[in-house]
Amino acid sequence: MEFKQVIDKRRTIREFSNEIVPNEIIVQSLEAGLKAPSYNHLKQWDFIMVRDSKIRLALTQTEEMIEELSSDLLQAFENHDSLAKAMYLDAIPKQKRMILTAPELLVVVYKPKTLVKDSNRIYDLNCLASVWCCIENILLSLAEHDVLGVTFIPKNTDKVKDILAVPDELEVAAIIPFGYKAEDSKIIEQKEIDLKTRIHINVW
Numbered sequence: 001m002e003f004k005q006v007i008d009k010r011r012t013i014r015e016f017s018n019e020i021v022p023n024e025i026i027v028q029s030l031e032a033g034l035k036a037p038s039y040n041h042l043k044q045w046d047f048i049m050v051r052d053s054k055i056r057l058a059l060t061q062t063e064e065m066i067e068e069l070s071s072d073l074l075q076a077f078e079n080h081d082s083l084a085k086a087m088y089l090d091a092i093p094k095q096k097r098m099i100l101t102a103p104e105l106l107v108v109v110y111k112p113k114t115l116v117k118d119s120n121r122i123y124d125l126n127c128l129a130s131v132w133c134c135i136e137n138i139l140l141s142l143a144e145h146d147v148l149g150v151t152f153i154p155k156n157t158d159k160v161k162d163i164l165a166v167p168d169e170l171e172v173a174a175i176i177p178f179g180y181k182a183e184d185s186k187i188i189e190q191k192e193i194d195l196k197t198r199i200h201i202n203v204w
């Protein structure tokens with residue numbers, strides 16, 4: 001498949017079919033993740049595949065997950081960009097369900113150089129930047145096989161670490177439910193950006 005096609009195919013989905021994702025596709029995607037650039041050459045990333053439904057349920061209990069839209073929530077997004085609003089209103093009530101029902105749930109863990117709370121400069125966040133390069137490689141590799149997902153960033157990572165017995169010195173980057181798209185899964189229109197409005201030569 002053309003690389004551009006893979007880029008276009010990678011979209012966020014939050015509703016999955018029950019079809020099992022073959023292990024070779026998962027392994028290939030994690031290997032692609034491990035090919036990503038890493039600021040210190042060490043690729044200090046680990047992957048936890050969460051298949052136990054009780055553990056998944058515990059993960060959803062680490063923060064409030066709204067399952068139904070309320071009038072307050074609708075009001076909160078009233079003045080948002082229309083595509084962002086469509087995305088949030090679609091996504092918010094699906095957070096818990098996608099974690100519980102996705103055929104696979106990947107948790108990506110990394111070793112931070114400086115704790116997020118102690119970071120002062122972009123440089124301090126090099127490990128976080130690197131792990132996101134890894135995550136994008138994973139997502140693109142899955143997309144090549146029509147397997148799509150969603151990157152969920154937990155708010156209470158300490159609780160997530162406790163549940164998953166992640167060593168203290170490591171940090172959780174993202175929880176990624178993935179699988180094949182459910183027939184009626186919604187894909188929100190992507191924001192089209194005219195590159196000409198964003199490219200600057202020499203200086204801003």
Ligand SMILES: Cc1cc2nc3c(=O)[nH]c(=O)nc-3n(C[C@H](O)[C@H](O)[C@H](O)COP(=O)(O)O)c2cc1C
Pocket residue numbers: 010011012013014087091095150151152153190
């Ligand atoms: C850093 C980051 C955090 C995100 N957090 C969430 C999240 O917590 N829950 C969710 O449903 N989607 C989350 N997303 C997915 C975005 O909503 C999605 O990428 C965006 O709407 C663009 O859609 P696309 O991925 O189909 O291009 C996140 C994406 C990124 C890159």
